[in-house]
């Protein structure tokens with residue numbers, strides 16, 4: 001089960017995406033020719049709907065193609081995410097690329113089908129039975145003869161459908177897949193040759209600048225075009241409903257014109273209070289309630305438990321904060337559009353842009369062009385709409401680059417979460433009931449054909465964000481422990497008996513409330529926030545019982561992949577069994593501590609555990625992270641170095657989120673709009689040692705590894721700080737002031 | 748608008764431009780260079796870094812007129828995919844990039860440091876990386892790659 005499945009099943013935090021192949025004209029997912037073409041010279045061109053975002057999946061997919069098709073790696077040409085060429089594999093998101101294309105379906109199955117077809121063709125041509133033939137190095141060979149792929153099908157179509165019976169190559173024989181093949185894009189990147197979407201230049205291209213409202217919900221009152229009349233290079237002022245943009249010949253001219261244009265706005269409603277936002281969330285009405293899991297007996301089990309423990313946690317809104325301002329180039333002329341976009345979903349852009357431009361989807365061509373790392377729904381989609389609308393208005397190609405403030409004030413933030421938990425313990429200290437209740441604000445999401453309003457530009461153009469449908473009480477959850485159960489909702493503790501653990505009585509209830517700000521998936525959506533609460537609470541319970549935190553987790557976990565992740569990380573980190581907090585912790589100076597956390601990402605899409613070692617400066621409250629050890633099981637390892645790069649980056653990005661990142665606002669507007677007031681760790685940070693242990697399971701399904709370490713680090717740091725100081729951090733980010741306050745409260 | 752002479756990566760160009768235009772836009776729009784990139788426009792992130800007079804500077808906050816006639820080096824000026832600079836080679840060897848958008852700031856700041864002090868120690872390396880943001884957090888490999896060249 002994957003995130004898409006969950007969306008259909010629970011509909012809690014994200015709306016369901018339209019099905020694959022939503023737009024007529026997408027290459028058929030079943031046709032082999034949609035995935036693989038063999039040229040007369042024997043080159044293999046593969047087509048994939050999963051794109052490179054910096055996570056290394058481009059190279060990994062080329063490895064897969066080389067391996068399954070038995071061709072040299074450098075003979076593989078891979079084309080990704082172009083609506084004129086590639087299959088519609090929905091979004092590149094949610095750690096879904098590895099499972100989607102490396103299991104028995106899609107790209108992997110296409111390559112296996114093609115290899116078998118080539119062998120059959122060779123059998124006919126050479127008059128040798130299939131059983132005596134094998135595919136090697138771009139040829140089909142028998143003991144005495146060989147024929148190249150180019151000669152077999154060169155330039156022709158296969159005209160076959162994917163064959164579910166096609167045999168994948170045995171991982172034991174892999175020579176390319178599973179190896180640390182270097183990424184093919186890095187030489188161009190580090191020498192400044194790589195063409196990002198920010199670098200796309202088309203003949204006759206103009207530059208657009210946007211004028212966003214001063215605050216959420218503000219409406220356009222008037223635009224004084226005369227205020228910039230005669231500015232050099234100015235081409236046009238574009239006003240459409242609440243959308244305001246300017247187009248100029250040069251980028252600097254567009255920036256200045258957008259800044260100088262006099263625009264009046266009618267203010268939007270007051271924003272919710274920043275201070276005490278967690279409490280505000282819990283009181284907000286109406287709510288949309290979802291029961292992710294309910295064994296039906298939680299209240300009763302809590303009432304009869306020997307001990308009941310409670311805990312509250314809060315996680316703020318956070319940003320994707322891409323380092324590059326989002327950018328797109330659109331050329332809309334003569335009823336047709338060509339769009340270069342760093343979107344995670346070219347097919348959704350095709351249909352949504354068609355809606356916005358009043359064109360037929362068939363007349364909109366979207367080409368994925370990489371931007372700076374997005375980590376989810378950053379400004380890539382919204383800026384695509386900006387470019388498309390402005391290009392249509394001037395009938396020329398337009399490039400739009402968002403400013404830092406426009407990016408940061410208006411992106412779809414990662415959801416804030418307020419979380420309340422209770423557990424009931426039996427006389428021996430085992431958890432017999434776990435009650436989890438969360439409040440999370442939501443507005444907008446990934447945009448689709450009927451919901452361009454899910455991002456700011458669409459809203460300004462008059463489209464509504466997907467409606468907030470109140471629902472309370474929550475409908476019943478699926479049967480507890482039934483075979484249909486899944487934990488991919490990212491809200492259920494791993495220890496639930498219906499999931500991977502032994503806790504028989506569990507209730508997980510989520511209240512979504514209206515958000516004043518746009519929200520959308522940010523790397524490890526909901527799972528990071530929930531894991532922070534689950535894994536820190538687990539630590540609190542272990543501490544209260546004076547049991548080692550690793551040992552206490554293992555007591556409540558039944559699933560071998562989670563147990564292995566824990567024992568492997570403990571081994572690598574040389575975990576010493578003892579309860580937390582550290583009995584020998586100092587009262588002054590630097591206090592060392594260690595913390596652990598474990599997760600089943602989306603329930604079944606990657607299993608990982610993490611140990612963090614910190615030193616807390618008791619005088620300043622600064623947390624110094626010294627060492628991070630991660631174990632990661634994403635099934636068969638497709639590229640070990642690529643996975644390590646993801647683990648390392650995820651751990652530190654998560655550390656930055658845990659230690660300093662928080663969207664801030666005043667009564668009317670978002671105030672964290674540049675790197676001076678949205679606190680990201682920089683490259684000059686004291687970088688901890690990061691070690692990763694890859695658990696390779698060739699016999700299991702391929703699953704994700706891009707969101708595992710980031711999910712765990714905040715909980716592990718919180719637990720390490722507790723170990724070091726005895727102070728429990730309940731609110732992220734863990735700023736020095738919060739650490740000092742927690743230390744003070746605990747002593 | 749005025750005619751300004753730009754010397755970039757050993758080549759001389761004449762551009763007709765508003766002299767207050769930040770150098771970044773002259774490089775990326777008038778000269779079509781891909782190395783320096785827009786990140787913040789505020790001198791906070793390093794994505795737009797170029798080397799001028801031996802210093803790694805932020806081209807997004809440098810008016811083009813202030814560097815007229817002065818040699819400017821961008822990321823593409825120090826090496827090619829076929830013949831990368833030793834720093835670029837170290838980044839390839841250690842696979843020290845994810846999205847790679849931050850590379851101008853990272854590699855050119857390191858180059859400016861190592862040109863002055865070829866044996867720079869880790870703390871100095873970390874100091875020049877202080878003002879550079881890599882949101883993919885490729886930190887560990889980046890520091891290692893620079894350190895490898897400094898050893």
Ligand code: FES
Nearest residue numbers: 786787790793807
């Ligand atoms: S773009 Fe120049 S420092 Fe950020």
Ligand code: FES
Nearest residue numbers: 845846847881883
């Ligand atoms: S590699 Fe993506 S920002 Fe540095």
